[in-house]
Amino acid sequence: AQSVAQPEDQVNVAEGNPLTVKCTYSVSGNPYLFWYVQYPNRGLQFLLKYITGDNLVKGSYGFEAEFNKSQTSFHLKKPSALVSDSALYFCAVRGNTGGFKTIFGAGTRLFVKA
């Protein structure tokens, strides 16, 4: 069965510092991995995805994520955080079986302090 774990409910960083939001996954076969961001009372917006190829994926708003197959992780990173990055971040995985369902983690709230 597919699953996604985001071990931190909240991550606090100071503006200008690097940030990391952690994600680990479990899926049969090759995974398709995604990060989405949600602002209050809104739907989710796509940030980036990993399908195949380079383990470092670059996405929207300066975010990037590193795929690590041996550790089954897909951590979200940004070199310099902005106050406007404060939001709820979701990691998601889609396997190539089970009807191509996308399974989401519980979410990590990022708080960037000025």
Next chain:
Amino acid sequence: DGGITQSPKYLFRKEGQNVTLSCEQNLNHDAMYWYRQDPGQGLRLIYYSQIVNDFQKGDIAEGYSVSREKKESFPLTVTSAQKNPTAFYLCASRSGQAARGEKLFFGSGTQLSVL
């Protein structure tokens, strides 16, 4: 302006009442999804449809029903059998083929509360 439209933004349900949440997309996407969001639990899949006139149960389908009569529309009915319906409901759609790792597009959500 292409996208996914969910309505209403807020909905209140009385005990024993069925309510229907609307989801319309003009993106010409084949696949559509309904997720339920509860605080601290992330998004859980209720139902999904990969083509018109076909849909499958997700992980928490009990107490919900859907239809997919048109490509553009995927309404969700929360029935009286759903005893804990208070949640934020999100509709999503996907282009292309899932095997190519296409992303999901989301609507702005409907907050359902019980009176």
